[in-house]
Amino acid sequence: MKKIINDPADVVRESLEGLAVAFPDTLRVQLDPAVVSRADGPVTGKVALVSGGGSGHEPLHTGLVGLGMLDAAVPGPVFTSPTPDAVLAGVQAADGGAGVVLLVKNYTGDVLNFEVAAELAGAEGVPVRTVLIDDDVAVEDSTFTAGRRGIAGAVLVEKIAGAAAERGDGLDAVAEIATRVVRGVRSMGAALSGCTVPHSGEPSFTLAEDEIELGIGVHGEPGRRRMPLPPADALVAQLLDPVLDDLRAEAGDRVLLLVNGMGGTPLAELHLAARAAHGRLGERGLQVSRMLVGNYVTALEMQGMSLSVLRLDDEMLALWDAPVRTPALRWGA
Amino acid sequence: MKKIINDPADVVRESLEGLAVAFPDTLRVQLDPAVVSRADGPVTGKVALVSGGGSGHEPLHTGLVGLGMLDAAVPGPVFTSPTPDAVLAGVQAADGGAGVVLLVKNYTGDVLNFEVAAELAGAEGVPVRTVLIDDDVAVEDSTFTAGRRGIAGAVLVEKIAGAAAERGDGLDAVAEIATRVVRGVRSMGAALSGCTVPHSGEPSFTLAEDEIELGIGVHGEPGRRRMPLPPADALVAQLLDPVLDDLRAEAGDRVLLLVNGMGGTPLAELHLAARAAHGRLGERGLQVSRMLVGNYVTALEMQGMSLSVLRLDDEMLALWDAPVRTPALRWGA
Numbered sequence: 153m154k155k156i157i158n159d160p161a162d163v164v165r166e167s168l169e170g171l172a173v174a175f176p177d178t179l180r181v182q183l184d185p186a187v188v189s190r191a192d193g194p195v196t197g198k199v200a201l202v203s204g205g206g207s208g209h210e211p212l213h214t215g216l217v218g219l220g221m222l223d224a225a226v227p228g229p230v231f232t233s234p235t236p237d238a239v240l241a242g243v244q245a246a247d248g249g250a251g252v253v254l255l256v257k258n259y260t261g262d263v264l265n266f267e268v269a270a271e272l273a274g275a276e277g278v279p280v281r282t283v284l285i286d287d288d289v290a291v292e293d294s295t296f297t298a299g300r301r302g303i304a305g306a307v308l309v310e311k312i313a314g315a316a317a318e319r320g321d322g323l324d325a326v327a328e329i330a331t332r333v334v335r336g337v338r339s340m341g342a343a344l345s346g347c348t349v350p351h352s353g354e355p356s357f358t359l360a361e362d363e364i365e366l367g368i369g370v371h372g373e374p375g376r377r378r379m380p381l382p383p384a385d386a387l388v389a390q391l392l393d394p395v396l397d398d399l400r401a402e403a404g405d406r407v408l409l410l411v412n413g414m415g416g417t418p419l420a421e422l423h424l425a426a427r428a429a430h431g432r433l434g435e436r437g438l439q440v441s442r443m444l445v446g447n448y449v450t451a452l453e454m455q456g457m458s459l460s461v462l463r464l465d466d467e468m469l470a471l472w473d474a475p476v477r478t479p480a481l482r483w484g485a
Numbered sequence: 486m487k488k489i490i491n492d493p494a495d496v497v498r499e500s501l502e503g504l505a506v507a508f509p510d511t512l513r514v515q516l517d518p519a520v521v522s523r524a525d526g527p528v529t530g531k532v533a534l535v536s537g538g539g540s541g542h543e544p545l546h547t548g549l550v551g552l553g554m555l556d557a558a559v560p561g562p563v564f565t566s567p568t569p570d571a572v573l574a575g576v577q578a579a580d581g582g583a584g585v586v587l588l589v590k591n592y593t594g595d596v597l598n599f600e601v602a603a604e605l606a607g608a609e610g611v612p613v614r615t616v617l618i619d620d621d622v623a624v625e626d627s628t629f630t631a632g633r634r635g636i637a638g639a640v641l642v643e644k645i646a647g648a649a650a651e652r653g654d655g656l657d658a659v660a661e662i663a664t665r666v667v668r669g670v671r672s673m674g675a676a677l678s679g680c681t682v683p684h685s686g687e688p689s690f691t692l693a694e695d696e697i698e699l700g701i702g703v704h705g706e707p708g709r710r711r712m713p714l715p716p717a718d719a720l721v722a723q724l725l726d727p728v729l730d731d732l733r734a735e736a737g738d739r740v741l742l743l744v745n746g747m748g749g750t751p752l753a754e755l756h757l758a759a760r761a762a763h764g765r766l767g768e769r770g771l772q773v774s775r776m777l778v779g780n781y782v783t784a785l786e787m788q789g790m791s792l793s794v795l796r797l798d799d800e801m802l803a804l805w806d807a808p809v810r811t812p813a814l815r816w817g818a
Contacts, residue, residue, distance in 0.1 A: 156720060156754040156758050158757075207753065415752075426503035428499075450752070
């Protein structure tokens with residue numbers, strides 16, 4: 153295991169301390185339990201968005217806290233759900249008196265722990281809505297999941313629902329737009345390499361020299377199949393076609409394309425894949441209205457990528473373009 | 486070689502085509518010769534900044550084109566200088582009638598080709614100033630260099646000089662502030678792994694399972710020495726102390742710290758290193774006024790990082806904070 157770390161037991165804490173000193177004007181970081189919240193929060197009278205999950209997917213979610221996006225993120229240990237108490241602390245750090253929307257990626261541990269936290273928050277008088285994110289079309293059930301996994305589509309849900317909350321939408325309206333984004337987004341990923349959880353020290357899986365895993369999860373969960381690495385254009389087609397078929401995308405639809413790196417893939421390769429995906433979407437008659445290309449939902453140092461497609465409506469488009477000011481996503485502010 | 490590419494001969498072109506479709510409002514991309522320029526350029530009456538060099542270091546330089554930073558970037562083949570004709574095309578795409586500052590990382594090929602381009606531009610009546618960037622303290626002469634190499638400090642030079650040009654400074658003033666940043670910034674990097682140039686297909690070097698190379702160059706040029714991977718805090722000290730000693734940093738100095746990933750290192754590890762570097766700077770009595778943490782000057786998929794420290798004055802600080810709108814660096818616009 154070759155990582156820039158000290159004691160594997162301290163990775164999450166020390167990384168959060170680094171985030172805190174790097175973004176003192178944007179973020180407030182508390183460590184026990186670990187919660188990252190807006191430096192200017194809680195924002196009185198605004199619906200708050202809280203997400204979280206295992207660490208190791210940075211910048212998700214801790215790097216997506218700030219104006220126009222999340223009010224708080226609750227990072228668990230690497231690839232492990234945060235406890236209900238930690239999620240509750242996130243709710244408390246975020247709550248501005250107008251209720252809280254929990255955005256939860258669909259993994260069994262997260263679903264359970266966020267559910268308990270929602271009950272605890274409700275008992276404290278905080279109105280809570282929960283929206284499950286399950287955008288991964290690769291497999292129906294998986295190692296840590298009943299139903300589909302939540303992967304890179306989370307970024308789009310957080311951005312668009314965050315903008316709705318920022319403009320003053322009420323609790324049910326914010327939950328509704330988040331749900332609409334979940335219904336409109338599909339994703340699929342591929343791994344070119346495994347990744348190593350620090351406290352384990354061993355790769356979660358290994359691939360042969362010319363082999364990839366198609367439909368991989370962001371924790372290295374098995375995908376659809378292993379196959380030789382094809383050229384980029386073919387790989388993109390093999391990820392994108394199931395996404396578009398499942399989405400029932402039709403010619404003329406306006407879409408947002410997210411080309412997401414898994415952490416160890418250089419930006420130039422993601423741009424090359426973006427070219428291919430943009431071309432493929434055009435061939436299918438879709439209009440690519442917005443693109444986002446970069447490492448947003450990662451799996452430690454894994455090489456690989458995922459493609460996400462969101463069918464846009466006018467409101468989603470306006471909310472996507474609205475100002476955002478977080479460590480990883482920033483424009484107009 | 487495991488990369489998301491098609492034919493290795495097409496990597497740079499296809500990646501630039503992806504950049505073009507991802508940032509249609511920010512960038513204009515021409516392919517023969519390859520030049521990336523501001524979509525709203527050339528900006529009449531503004532001093533233009535042009536940089537470039539071998540590809541494989543993205544987002545440098547192509548992702549740093551836009552308002553408040555570069556007017557054009559000239560990407561050569563992977564790890565290979567662009568030709569003088571290509572650099573001249575970059576100058577022509579950028580020139581708004583107030584002259585052009587060429588920002589050149591100190592590698593023999595780049596220095597020669599930019600020098601010829603400057604002569605060609607001068608013959609066409611375009612006033613040109615050239616500023617060499619040589620921030621790497623690791624070694625004096627290297628595989629591709631007489632004198633010190635230019636590495637991640639380039640980002641700071643481009644940002645600060647770009648802001649000076651954007652506010653309307655004249656040609657000599659922009660060259661002067663760029664030179665001041667070069668004099669005030671020092672860097673050093675370490676590699677945890679090698680990287681593979683697509684058209685070669687073989688790693689440029691290999692390291693043992695527990696080994697790193699201290700003082701590595703961004704093309705995998707040899708550094709100071711190989712050694713076992715130490716804990717992150719010790720690694721940071723071994724990079725930062727030579728930087729600070731060479732800079733003759735003194736207690737009370739205000740500095741900007743850049744923690745730069747080499748492409749294959751996860752963000753969480755960079756944040757962990759940022760914590761250590763921030764702490765070390767504090768121990769030396771320095772005041773960390775600004776930080777930038779992320780993958781900015783990479784070496785394909787290399788795992789590793791570099792640390793850069795810039796001694797700030799009031800003017801540099803104001804120019805750093807000024808609005809910037811590029812694919813990789815964006816705030817206030």
